[in-house]
Amino acid sequence: MTTTLVKEEKRTAPPPRAARRRAPHRVEARGALILLSPYILLFLVAAAIPIGYAFWISLQKAPTLVNPQSGFGGLDSFVTVISDYRFVDTFINIFTVMIVWLPLMIIGIVGLALLVHASPGRFGGAMRFIYYVPGALAGIANFVLWVYLLNPSQSPIAFLWQGAGLDNLKEVVTTENLPSILTAMLFFQGVGTWIVIVNGGLNGISDEIFEAAALDGANAWHMAWRVKLPLIRPWIGYAALMNLAYGFQLFLEPYLLRQISAGSVDAEWAPTQLGYAFAFTNRNFPAAAAMSIILLVITLAIGIVIVFRSGLFGEKEERR
Structure with a gap:
């Protein structure tokens, strides 16, 4: 009889405190992600991608009349800018x-x-x-x-x-x-x-x-x-x-x-x-x-x- 009562208490025991906290946090995180998704998309289109593209362009070699072919130029563009008078x-x-x-x-x-x-x-x-x-x-x-x-x-x-x-x-x-x-x-x-x-x-x-x-x-x-x-x-x-x-x-x-x-x-x-x-x-x-x-x-x-x-x-x- 005592063993049965112990098993029933274990079955009806409330979930741990950490588990109870985790569920609302997951809901909040999901809601925050939904609200942030339009901004994340806008940030990618209007900021992250242009910044990445600008950095990639800055590493290219500027074409000239003598050498119209462009290619990887390393940090030459940064040197050109900083050394400009x-x-x-x-x-x-x-x-x-x-x-x-x-x-x-x-x-x-x-x-x-x-x-x-x-x-x-x-x-x-x-x-x-x-x-x-x-x-x-x-x-x-x-x-x-x-x-x-x-x-x-x-x-x-x-x-x-x-x-x-x-x-x-x-x-x-x-x-x-x-x-x-x-x-x-x-x-x-x-x-x-x-x-x-x-x-x-x-x-x-x-x-x-x-x-x-x-x-x-x-x-x-x-x-x-x-x-x-x-x-x-x-x-x-x-x-x-x-x-x-x-x-x-x-x-x-x-x-x-x-x-x-x-x-x-x-x-x-x-x-x-x-x-x-x-x-x-x-x-x-x-x-x-x-x-x-x-x-x-x-x-x-x-x-x-x-x-x-x-x-x-x-x-x-x-x-x-």
């Missing part, structure tokens, strides 16, 4: 913009987002809308607006240009002034959109956290510096990462500014313009592909530092 200058130019624009952008985004979040009601909503308006302009519309502002003969701030001794557009838009002009253009165009995004992150913080901080005696400054700012650090990292990627892709703005200034700006001012020159001026597509790979590696390296420093993709510890 314009290579270092283009990165100095882009880093000159990034060093000023990116910190200014992040400080402006965070500061204004905190002010908007601390101003609930109609005033905060109105300011959020006003900040967003410049970002709602299309790229070419924003550029036309800046052409109007930079032209001393038509600009409402013409007194500034005339006070600096600049009488026409060609004198304003020069290679020396281009970093300052691009910094102002990029800040004006992008800050409003990111204020809205970071403000969304602030709105996602639980009111209980603010109530607890207020009970502990935190004033408005402490609330912003010690409570809100640490909690939106991933959002700040995301903003820095995306603006970093956009900064290294600068092409349209310096290209068009060169057109309207009748050549006052260097033709290969940015790294992307140098890659364009390799491809369509020198007809050296392997060198252009090598330039794109170099840009990718630099952007990824800086982006990885931002991701780990900001905790952008960090996992939250589960509390039981």
Whole structure:
């Protein structure tokens, strides 16, 4: 009789805890895979395959008039790009913009987002809308607006240009002034959109956290510096990462500014313009592909530092 009861208890015993945990995890993993499948397909078509193809092209030998046959060239294209006299200058130019624009952008985004979040009601909503308006302009519309502002003969701030001794557009838009002009253009165009995004992150913080901080005696400054700012650090990292990627892709703005200034700006001012020159001026597509790979590696390296420093993709510890 005792043996029978023991066998029945073994049969009706619940499954081990590890097995009970494994089943929901499999369901979650299957659901996540289904949701990710469209993005994985898009990533393969729009990113992974083009990157692989660019790397393969960069390893080929550029055809010439003497030797029109192409073939495996090893790292010759990378050597051609790095040894080009314009290579270092283009990165100095882009880093000159990034060093000023990116910190200014992040400080402006965070500061204004905190002010908007601390101003609930109609005033905060109105300011959020006003900040967003410049970002709602299309790229070419924003550029036309800046052409109007930079032209001393038509600009409402013409007194500034005339006070600096600049009488026409060609004198304003020069290679020396281009970093300052691009910094102002990029800040004006992008800050409003990111204020809205970071403000969304602030709105996602639980009111209980603010109530607890207020009970502990935190004033408005402490609330912003010690409570809100640490909690939106991933959002700040995301903003820095995306603006970093956009900064290294600068092409349209310096290209068009060169057109309207009748050549006052260097033709290969940015790294992307140098890659364009390799491809369509020198007809050296392997060198252009090598330039794109170099840009990718630099952007990824800086982006990885931002991701780990900001905790952008960090996992939250589960509390039981």
